[in-house]
Every structure is written in C-alpha cells, then in structure tokens.
Amino acid sequence: MTADPSADPRRRVPRTDTLLAEPQVAAAAGRLGRELVKTAVQTVQTRVRSGDLPPEDAVAAVLAALPGTAGSLQPVLNATGVLVHTNLGRAPLSAAAVEAVVAASGTTDVELDLATGRRGPRGEAALSALLAAVPAAEAALVVNNCAAALALVATCFCAGRELVIARGELVEIGDGFRIPELLTATGARLREVGTTNRVALADYTAALTPDTGAVLKVHPSNFVVRGFTRAVEVAELAPALAGTGVPLVADVGSGLLRPHPLLPDEPDLQTALADGADLVLASGDKLFGGPQAGLVLGRADLVQRLRRSPLYRALRVDKTTLAALEATLRGPQPPVHQMLDADPDMLRKRARALAARLVDGGLDAVAVASTARVGGGGAPEFELPSCAVSLPAAFAEPLRRGPRPVVGHLAGDRTLLDLRSLLPAQDDALADAVLAVAQRWT
Incomplete structure (x- = not known):
C-alpha cells in the first residue's frame, strides 16, 4: 500500500518565507533585524517538524520567542537589597536620564555651537551642571570610569616619576583589579609610605623629593581596617603639601557629591x-x-x-553618557538616592501588601525584616534597615530564569526579595513576575 504523501509531517511545516511574511513577524524583523527573527522562525519550524508544536501555532510561537530588543541584555528586578549592585549594572538611571539618552541617540549638538555654526566645547552643559553641584571645584572633566580617571592622572603627573601612596591604600577593588598594578602600568613609580594599618603625616612629608609627581589618597571603600590604626585625612595632608608644588589627588570612589546623613563616614567630593x-x-x-x-x-x-x-582622547565619554550625566544632575532625585532615603515604615507596608497579594495567589509568602547595603564598594559595613518578601528557597533559580528575571538572595531555607533595592513603582512588576513563575512551576 502506497503511503499518502500529504501525511508526511514535513509538509505541514510552514515555509520560512511564509512565516517571515506574516505582518506581526515582518514588523518584528523591521525592529529587531531579519537574521534574529529568521533564527526564531527556524527554531519554531524544528518544533513543528518534531510534532512538539501544531503548525497553526507557529506564528504565535515565533513572536513569543523573540526578545524585547536586538541586544542580549535583559531588564532585571534587583531584589537583592544591594542598592548599587555591580553585577546588575550598578546605579539604575532615572527616567529623566533615560529620556536624555534617547534624545541624544541621534545627531546632536554635542560639539557644535548652533548659534555660530562653529565647533563648540564638548559636554559643556554636563560639566556646568557638575560644577554647580560641587561648588568647591574650579573645573571638571569626565572620562569613561574612575579607573580611567586614575590612569589619566597618573600618566600626566607621574609617568617616570614617583607617586606617593600609603601602603594601606594599595587596594584591590574587585575581579582581581588592583590599584597598584594600574598605577605602575602608567609608568609611575610607587613610593609606598607607612604600614598596612598605620601611616603618619611625617611619612608623607619625608617621602617628598624633587622627583615626586603627586600624592594620592585612595578611599579603601570595600573594606575596613580596625584596631591599632591611623590614617592621614585630606584636611591634615593638604596644609603640609601647600607650597611644595606637589598636587594632592583624592580618589573618593563612590561618587557621593555632598555629605549624606545616613553615611557619615563616606567621603564626598565637595568636602574633599x-x-x-x-x-x-x-x-x-x-x-x-x-x-x-x-x-x-x-x-x-x-x-x-x-x-x-x-x-x-582615548578615555573621553560619548554623547549619551554626557546626556545621562547632565540629566542625573539637573533632573529629579535618581533611583539610588530614593532607595537610600526610603522610609522603613513604607518599606514594611510595601512588603506586607506584596506578601498578601502573593498569598492570595496561593504562595507561601510572608513579609520579614531584612538588612540592605549600599554596595558598589561604598560604606562596606553600613547596614540599612529594610523589609523583604520571604518565599521558599526553591524559588531563587526559577525567578532568575523567569520571563522577567528577579534576583533576590538566600537566607537559610528562604528566598528573600528585598524591597529597598526596588522602587515602589516596581512592586507590581515584582508581584507579576513571582506569580508568573509560580504558575509555570506548579
């Protein structure tokens, strides 16, 4: 008996050009790129061919498989309780900064004076906003990160010369990155003074020679040394260097512009x-x-x-960074400051409301007290009172791998979703993400 050719499952697989011509798929190709969408189409065709997916569901499956953007980075809900989480991109931008980045993403007047039609100073508005925020500064410059700033300073002032630095400030800041290795890579010769735990003013002044290019103070932001210790602060060191012609450079690290009442021990730019x-x-x-x-x-x-x-020239920032920087300074309070200043009573109310919503969805959820941290190498010992939604520990991995990833932290046999590292406007998204994972999981 001859087999019916129409029964061959391969004949039921939608053609590539047919799927790509579907209006919604074609629109996605225009937004995401044809090759990315074509890959999703081929994956769906494989599923239809294997019998895992009905042919009539192919278009919906292609659309469901497509990412939100052409890039691979995914938005993540940071429920770790670490406000500035390096692995999650550190500070989230304010809405004003995001709008400024979008506006600057096309052609802009970043180096053009529109009134004269001539070349203008690059990033002048952002630098002006920075100087207004830190009035003790006479001038400002922006490069692509703090390590670049340090490398630029060491190269300009200390290449082939000595850079005086306390031994206790030769720090490693993460991922094996060490400050002394960066400094020596610029051609600077380190003149280490003091001991690991103690340095005196006389140690600095005795180290000064005609070959001294600069004195560097590095805030050891990600650790604390306690006990028999001594450090020389900027206010003590600056008068001793006055008249020597040796510049005093302070790497304060965390980017606090002015003193903050919650962080009395964290150095800031204005005070330094x-x-x-x-x-x-x-x-x-x-x-x-x-x-x-x-x-x-x-x-x-x-x-x-x-x-x-x-x-x-190799270290300067692009137009979108300048736009975001200016908007952060001139716009409303950025998210990190809102998180830092969050009212503990409001955090408790949010946690209870979220837990109740999840319990209504059939989950084992409860509001609990928790402890948040600044993160990003800032205020390493300082604890911020917070509240979290507690779920069974088994939720941690499915939440990270869910359609809207959520990163919390494990505490014993529970997964804690700390609300201090989230804004109130994100609570609905957090609840929806947890419920979506629970629905899939159960």
Missing part, C-alpha cells in the same frame, strides 16, 4: 575639595546615581592639563 584636595576622582554609576563615568574635579590648571593630554 573644601578640605584642600587639588583633584578628586569618583565614579558616576555608584552613589552619584548616573551612568558609568569617571568624574575629575578640582583646580582649573590641573584639569586643563589632563584635558590636553593625548590619553584623554
């Missing part, structure tokens, strides 16, 4: 300059609350020297 630092360096994507950037503020002559360095 007011205390006598000639230059201060910081990150833009930590407590500053903006995009990844290295901020350099201080004396106008020193900043100008950095700006004229050939290396600066």
Whole structure:
C-alpha cells in the first residue's frame, strides 16, 4: 500500500518565507533585524517538524520567542537589597536620564555651537551642571570610569616619576583589579609610605623629593581596617603639601557629591575639595546615581592639563553618557538616592501588601525584616534597615530564569526579595513576575 504523501509531517511545516511574511513577524524583523527573527522562525519550524508544536501555532510561537530588543541584555528586578549592585549594572538611571539618552541617540549638538555654526566645547552643559553641584571645584572633566580617571592622572603627573601612596591604600577593588598594578602600568613609580594599618603625616612629608609627581589618597571603600590604626585625612595632608608644588589627588570612589546623613563616614567630593584636595576622582554609576563615568574635579590648571593630554582622547565619554550625566544632575532625585532615603515604615507596608497579594495567589509568602547595603564598594559595613518578601528557597533559580528575571538572595531555607533595592513603582512588576513563575512551576 502506497503511503499518502500529504501525511508526511514535513509538509505541514510552514515555509520560512511564509512565516517571515506574516505582518506581526515582518514588523518584528523591521525592529529587531531579519537574521534574529529568521533564527526564531527556524527554531519554531524544528518544533513543528518534531510534532512538539501544531503548525497553526507557529506564528504565535515565533513572536513569543523573540526578545524585547536586538541586544542580549535583559531588564532585571534587583531584589537583592544591594542598592548599587555591580553585577546588575550598578546605579539604575532615572527616567529623566533615560529620556536624555534617547534624545541624544541621534545627531546632536554635542560639539557644535548652533548659534555660530562653529565647533563648540564638548559636554559643556554636563560639566556646568557638575560644577554647580560641587561648588568647591574650579573645573571638571569626565572620562569613561574612575579607573580611567586614575590612569589619566597618573600618566600626566607621574609617568617616570614617583607617586606617593600609603601602603594601606594599595587596594584591590574587585575581579582581581588592583590599584597598584594600574598605577605602575602608567609608568609611575610607587613610593609606598607607612604600614598596612598605620601611616603618619611625617611619612608623607619625608617621602617628598624633587622627583615626586603627586600624592594620592585612595578611599579603601570595600573594606575596613580596625584596631591599632591611623590614617592621614585630606584636611591634615593638604596644609603640609601647600607650597611644595606637589598636587594632592583624592580618589573618593563612590561618587557621593555632598555629605549624606545616613553615611557619615563616606567621603564626598565637595568636602574633599573644601578640605584642600587639588583633584578628586569618583565614579558616576555608584552613589552619584548616573551612568558609568569617571568624574575629575578640582583646580582649573590641573584639569586643563589632563584635558590636553593625548590619553584623554582615548578615555573621553560619548554623547549619551554626557546626556545621562547632565540629566542625573539637573533632573529629579535618581533611583539610588530614593532607595537610600526610603522610609522603613513604607518599606514594611510595601512588603506586607506584596506578601498578601502573593498569598492570595496561593504562595507561601510572608513579609520579614531584612538588612540592605549600599554596595558598589561604598560604606562596606553600613547596614540599612529594610523589609523583604520571604518565599521558599526553591524559588531563587526559577525567578532568575523567569520571563522577567528577579534576583533576590538566600537566607537559610528562604528566598528573600528585598524591597529597598526596588522602587515602589516596581512592586507590581515584582508581584507579576513571582506569580508568573509560580504558575509555570506548579
């Protein structure tokens, strides 16, 4: 008996050109690119061919398989309780900064004076906003991260010369990245002073020679040394260097612009300059609350020297970073500051409301007290009172792998979703993500 050719399952597989011509699929190709959509089509065809998917569901399956954007990065709900989480991209941008990035993504007047039609100063508005926020600074410069700022300073002032630094400030900041290795790579010769736990003012002044290019203070932001210790602060060191011609550079790290009442021990740019630092360096994507950037503020002559360095051209930021930086400064309070200033009573109310919603959905959920942290190398010992929604520990992995990834943290046999690292506007998305995972899982 001859087999019926129409019964061959391969004949039921929708053709590639047919699927690509479907209006919704074609629209997706215009947004995401034809090759990415074609890959999704081929995956769905394989499923139809194997009998895993009915042919009539092919279009819906293609659309469901497509990412939200042509890039691979996924939006993640940060429920870790770490406000500035390096693995999750550090500071989330404010809505104002996101709008500014979108506006700057096309052709812009980043280096054009529209009034004269001539070349204009790059990033002038962002630098002006930065100087307004830190009035102790005479001038400012922005490069692509704080390590770049440090490399630029060391190259300009200390290549072939000595850089004086306390031994206790030769830090490793993560992923094996060590400050002394960066500094020596620029051609600077390190003149280490003091011991691991103690350094005195006399150690610095005794190290000064005609070959000294700069004195560097590095805030050991990701660890604390306790016990028999001594450090020399900027306010003590600056007068001792006055008249020597040796610039005092302070790497304050976390990007706090001014003192914050919750973080009395965290250095800030304004205070460091007011205390006598000639230059201060910081990150833009930590407590500053903006995009990844290295901020350099201080004396106008020193900043100008950095700006004229050939290396600066390799380290300068693009138009979208300048746009986000300015909007962070001029716009409303960025998310990191909102999280830092969150009211513990409001956090409790949010946690109880979320837990009740999840219980209504049939889940084992309860609101509990928790402890949040600044993160990003800032205030390493400081704990922020917070509240979390507690779920069974088995939820941790499915939540990370869900359609809207959620990253919490494990505490014993429970998964905690800490609300201090989320804004109130994200609570609905968090509840929906948990319920969606529970529905799939059960």
